[in-house]
Amino acid sequence: MNQFQNRRKKLIDLMNTRRENQKNTTNVAMVLDKPEDIFYLTGFWGEGILVISETFSKLIVPKLEYSRALRTSKDCDIVSSERGKSLTDSLFNQLNVKSVVYYSNSNYHIVKELGKKIGKKDLVVDYNPVEKLREIKDAQEIDKIRKASKIIDKLFEVATNEIRVNRTEEEIQAILVYEAMKMGAKFPFYEFTSNPLIIASGSQSSFPHAETSRRIIRKDEFIVIDITLSYDHYVSDATRTFGIGRISNKMKSVYEIVKTSQENGIRRLSETDNFALVDASCRDTIQKEGYGEYFIHSTGHGIGLEVHESPWIRPKITSHIQENMTITIEPGIYLENKFGVRIEDSLCITKKKKGQIGQHFDSLNLNSFDKELIIL
Amino acid sequence: MNQFQNRRKKLIDLMNTRRENQKNTTNVAMVLDKPEDIFYLTGFWGEGILVISETFSKLIVPKLEYSRALRTSKDCDIVSSERGKSLTDSLFNQLNVKSVVYYSNSNYHIVKELGKKIGKKDLVVDYNPVEKLREIKDAQEIDKIRKASKIIDKLFEVATNEIRVNRTEEEIQAILVYEAMKMGAKFPFYEFTSNPLIIASGSQSSFPHAETSRRIIRKDEFIVIDITLSYDHYVSDATRTFGIGRISNKMKSVYEIVKTSQENGIRRLSETDNFALVDASCRDTIQKEGYGEYFIHSTGHGIGLEVHESPWIRPKITSHIQENMTITIEPGIYLENKFGVRIEDSLCITKKKKGQIGQHFDSLNLNSFDKELIIL
Numbered sequence: 212m213n214q215f216q217n218r219r220k221k222l223i224d225l226m227n228t229r230r231e232n233q234k235n236t237t238n239v240a241m242v243l244d245k246p247e248d249i250f251y252l253t254g255f256w257g258e259g260i261l262v263i264s265e266t267f268s269k270l271i272v273p274k275l276e277y278s279r280a281l282r283t284s285k286d287c288d289i290v291s292s293e294r295g296k297s298l299t300d301s302l303f304n305q306l307n308v309k310s311v312v313y314y315s316n317s318n319y320h321i322v323k324e325l326g327k328k329i330g331k332k333d334l335v336v337d338y339n340p341v342e343k344l345r346e347i348k349d350a351q352e353i354d355k356i357r358k359a360s361k362i363i364d365k366l367f368e369v370a371t372n373e374i375r376v377n378r379t380e381e382e383i384q385a386i387l388v389y390e391a392m393k394m395g396a397k398f399p400f401y402e403f404t405s406n407p408l409i410i411a412s413g414s415q416s417s418f419p420h421a422e423t424s425r426r427i428i429r430k431d432e433f434i435v436i437d438i439t440l441s442y443d444h445y446v447s448d449a450t451r452t453f454g455i456g457r458i459s460n461k462m463k464s465v466y467e468i469v470k471t472s473q474e475n476g477i478r479r480l481s482e483t484d485n486f487a488l489v490d491a492s493c494r495d496t497i498q499k500e501g502y503g504e505y506f507i508h509s510t511g512h513g514i515g516l517e518v519h520e521s522p523w524i525r526p527k528i529t530s531h532i533q534e535n536m537t538i539t540i541e542p543g544i545y546l547e548n549k550f551g552v553r554i555e556d557s558l559c560i561t562k563k564k565k566g567q568i569g570q571h572f573d574s575l576n577l578n579s580f581d582k583e584l585i586i587l
Numbered sequence: 588m589n590q591f592q593n594r595r596k597k598l599i600d601l602m603n604t605r606r607e608n609q610k611n612t613t614n615v616a617m618v619l620d621k622p623e624d625i626f627y628l629t630g631f632w633g634e635g636i637l638v639i640s641e642t643f644s645k646l647i648v649p650k651l652e653y654s655r656a657l658r659t660s661k662d663c664d665i666v667s668s669e670r671g672k673s674l675t676d677s678l679f680n681q682l683n684v685k686s687v688v689y690y691s692n693s694n695y696h697i698v699k700e701l702g703k704k705i706g707k708k709d710l711v712v713d714y715n716p717v718e719k720l721r722e723i724k725d726a727q728e729i730d731k732i733r734k735a736s737k738i739i740d741k742l743f744e745v746a747t748n749e750i751r752v753n754r755t756e757e758e759i760q761a762i763l764v765y766e767a768m769k770m771g772a773k774f775p776f777y778e779f780t781s782n783p784l785i786i787a788s789g790s791q792s793s794f795p796h797a798e799t800s801r802r803i804i805r806k807d808e809f810i811v812i813d814i815t816l817s818y819d820h821y822v823s824d825a826t827r828t829f830g831i832g833r834i835s836n837k838m839k840s841v842y843e844i845v846k847t848s849q850e851n852g853i854r855r856l857s858e859t860d861n862f863a864l865v866d867a868s869c870r871d872t873i874q875k876e877g878y879g880e881y882f883i884h885s886t887g888h889g890i891g892l893e894v895h896e897s898p899w900i901r902p903k904i905t906s907h908i909q910e911n912m913t914i915t916i917e918p919g920i921y922l923e924n925k926f927g928v929r930i931e932d933s934l935c936i937t938k939k940k941k942g943q944i945g946q947h948f949d950s951l952n953l954n955s956f957d958k959e960l961i962i963l
Contacts, residue, residue: 246778257796258779275795275884278923319695319712336695385768392761395801398783400776402622403634405820407774419651420633425771444781508651547654 214351215285218344219252219263225340240264242302244321247516248341250444255284260298271302303328342521346513347535352445353559356514356537359447360557360577362394363438367451367580370436374453374587380410380423380434387438396440401518409437409450416452416551419508419543430456433466433550439518446514448539449578450555454586462552465502465544466584469552472496472542473582476510477558480540480574484531486524493542494526502544511539514557532572536560554582590727591661594720595628595639601716616640618678620697623892624717626820631660636674647678679704718897722889723911728821729935732890732913735823736933736953738770739814743827743956746812750829750963756786756799756810763814772816777894785813785826792828792927795884795919806832809842809926815894822890824915825954826931830962838928841878841920842960845928848872848918849958852886853934856916856950860907862900869918870902878920887915890933908948912936930958 212220226241243249243261249270250256252263257279259272268287272280277291292301299321317339326334348356366387373386388398388407398407404422411421413432421435428434437450452466472493479492490510497506511524514537522530524538541555556578564573588596602617619625619637625646626632628639633655635648644663648656653667668677675697693715702710724732742763749762764774764783774783780798787797789808797811804810813826828842852869859865866886873882887900890913898906900914917931932954940949 256779256781256798273884275921277883279794279796317695319693319698320714322695338696381768381771385765388768389761389765392757392764395757397781398774399781400778402776403632405632405773405775405817418655420655422632441781507653508649545651 213285214349215252215254219268221344222252222341223263223265225343229337229340242321242325243339243341244298244318245339245341247345248339251341251345251516253284253287255280255287256444258298260302261287262302271298273298299324345515346521347533348515348537348559349535352515353535353537355443355445356447356557356559357577359396359440359442359445360449362391362396362440362442363447363449363557364578364580365394366391366438367436367449370451370453371585371587374428374434374455376428376430376455378428379425380412380415380428381425383428383436384408384410384423387436391438391440396442399439399441399446399518401439408439409435411435411437411551412455414548414550417545417547417549419545419551419553428455431458432456433458433462433552435551435553437553437555444516446516446518447557447577448514448518448541448555449557449580450541450553451580451582451585452552452554454584456586458584458586462550463584465546465550466552468497468500468502469542469544469554470582470584472506473540473554473556476540476542477556477574477576480532480558480560481571483571486522486530486532487526487528489532489540490524490526490528493540497542497544505544505546506542507545508543511541511555513538532560534560534562534572537577589661590725591628591630595644597720598628598717599639599641601719605713605716618697618701619715619717620674620694621715621717623721624715627717627721627892629660629663631656631663632820634674636678637663638678647674649674675700721891722897723909724891724913724935725911728891729911729913731819731821732823732933732935733953735772735816735818735821736825738767738772738816738818739823739825739933740954740956741770742767742814743812743825746827746829747961747963750804750810750831752804752806752831754804755801756788756791756804757801759804759812760784760786760799763812767814767816772818775815775817775822775894777815784815785811787811787813787927788831790924790926793921793923793925795921795927795929804831807834808832809834809838809928811927811929813929813931820892822892822894823933823953824890824894824917824931825933825956826917826929827956827958827961828928828930830960832962834960834962838926839960841922841926842928844873844876844878845918845920845930846958846960848882849916849930849932852916852918853932853950853952856908856934856936857947859947862898862906862908863902863904865908865916866900866902866904869916873918873920881920881922882918883921884919887917887931889914908936910936910938910948913953 249261257276262269270287271290280289406423410423412428412434415421416433416435435452439448475496476493479489493510509525513520513522543553545551558574561573625637633652638645646663647666656665782799786799788804788810791797792809792811811828815824848869855865855868869886885901889896889898919929921927934950937949
């Protein structure tokens with residue numbers, strides 16, 4: 212059984228477990244349409260709908276993707292959609308068994324069409340179970356994330372040479388993207404921004420999701436460089452905040468608080484099973500110094516085929532730390548229209564080690580670029 | 588009234604027109620969550636949910652986006668989501684009028700939550716009406732698309748200097764992306780690929796949506812360069828196919844058929860009101876030469892805030908050609924595992940001119956890079 216068949220089997224098992232108290236557990240098919248999920252389950256990245264059951268894996272693609280799907284997917288029947296028909300229309304002609312369909316994604320119009328054709332009572336719409344599977348990475352996946360992290364570390368080196376007064380944020384971005392692409396990196400999509408990187412100088416750094424702009428870098432300010440990139444489809448994500456010129460004592464002090472917060476969060480990863488306590492560790496450190504209300508986002512998130520995926524590191528989250536999860540830890544402090552600081556690493560949760568407090572998992576930091584304040 | 592208020596007013600009018608035969612036309616609010624739509628209606632590009640009615644425009648954003656939304660949106664109330672609550676949860680506390688909500692986007696889980704809170708009978712889910720508004724561009728939008736097109740033309744020049752035997756597709760991509768970013772371009776998202784550009788050499792060119800790879804460029808083959816980029820959020824999209832070394836007579840003949848097809852499609856734009864006939868013009872040209880079954884995609888699509896948006900240029904489409912639409916015309920022929928050719932321009936539909944056949948609209952080609960076969 213290859214890795215894709217293995218993942219599909221695990222998914223079917225997961226679905227059966229969830230549905231074991233219900234009727235109609237036989238003859239169930241799952242329908243998925245998220246490109247990351249399809250890639251994870253088949254090896255094909257492109258436009259399509261995947262239908263899997265205990266007995267078949269069918270990938271329905273538009274005609275223009277047929278040959279590429281055939282070449283890149285593993286052990287699937289590839290079905291080209293019929294001329295002039297949508298993928299969902301073509302799908303129903305494939306489902307000639309009167310199946311119960313379990314639909315794991317979230318497009319309302321597809322759900323509605325499925326309901327019409329299959330019958331509402333035979334359609335279950337649930338949150339995506341592939342997310343759960345994708346939380347735990349195998350050795351190959353971790354290796355790709357590690358390679359992406361190494362490229363990010365090299366880019367921080369490049370940044371220390373290229374950041375200078377009178378350059379624009381966009382100019383720095385162009386250089387970093389070019390160097391990254393020469394090393395084989397690509398830039399995964401994040402729909403809420405139009406930039407591949409966050410390069411936020413001066414007062415822009417006070418917006419966690421600042422758009423990299425034509426703003427000119429000036430003396431005596433911070434510049435936040437948040438790099439998200441992928442290697443062979445797998446994402447790493449890290450941030451450093453650099454100083455330029457003279458940095459005030461207040462700015463230095465905020466930097467040190469964020470750095471301590473981030474280090475405390477990482478330490479906590481090997482002292483608990485609970486992501487909420489990791490979040491609390493970062494948040495408490497900042498709160499104690501009086502900046503609690505200026506840490507206005509989550510502590511971290513899973514990384515993998517997507518930039519942000521499960522697990523989520525937030526207050527009140529109940530998910531458990533598990534071996535081979537890959538995550539970020541990224542506290543920040545943002546003083547509106549003044550300046551902001553964020554420090555972020557990508558990490559991998561590793562085996563339990565003897566001698567650890569309470570026998571919890573350990574973590575490996577995939578980034579090694581310096582966290583001391585570098586003033587350029 | 589600024590342009591954003593004006594667009595919101597048009598949208599409300601459009602909704603009222605659609606719903607005029609129904610009860611409850613007063614006290615209706617629309618809910619939207621697509622970043623492109625929110626940007627179009629408010630000026631803010633980021634994570635949020637927009638609720639508009641005849642009397643208010645509320646933008647609900649996560650805490651980390653609050654200041655940026657306040658700074659970049661025009662004439663909206665910005666509401667920060669409550670700690671630990673999702674945007675949709677926070678939304679309902681804002682809708683203290685018992686409104687009928689018209690939801691124009693497609694996330695199933697949001698639709699379900701809206702249905703629960705508002706009541707199913709007071710919730711209308713419809714295909715996105717903003718798409719229709721966005722079809723017709725204003726002068727500023729056209730100017731940005733024109734600038735994006737000019738950058739693409741310059742990149743084709745760069746490509747003629749940089750394509751050489753033994754370079755990889757990814758190396759060419761890195762150079763083009765760097766040059767584009769230096770000119771202020773960005774790369775919009777297309778979820779079905781992980782590359783900013785399509786650079787497809789040799790047999791790869793036979794896949795319309797080939798992934799740019801580490802394949803080495805060899806002698807005597809075609810290389811398809813499909814460039815999609817944005818300037819100030821507005822997208823242009825164009826493709827050229829170059830030859831390297833000796834190109835066989837068959838390859839040359841296929842190239843000429845695609846070129847003639849594309850020119851015929853462009854000519855047809857000013858001879859009809861019907862996009863289906865533009866598609867037919869491109870398709871018939873290829874069909875007559877015996878390659879009909881190898882043209883396996885649409886003839887073109889709208890461009891704007893998205894890479895692919897309404898109008899669609901396909902067989903059987905009933906939408907009409909209108910002034911200030913911006914579109915692509917991009918026929919291709921793909922001979923599996925051998926080679927492919929695609930030629931694509933971005934165009935703007937312009938005023939009716941005297942002396943045109945049947946007084947149809949004219950079109951302006953936004954790309955000017957040569958379409959004769961260039962052999963490097």
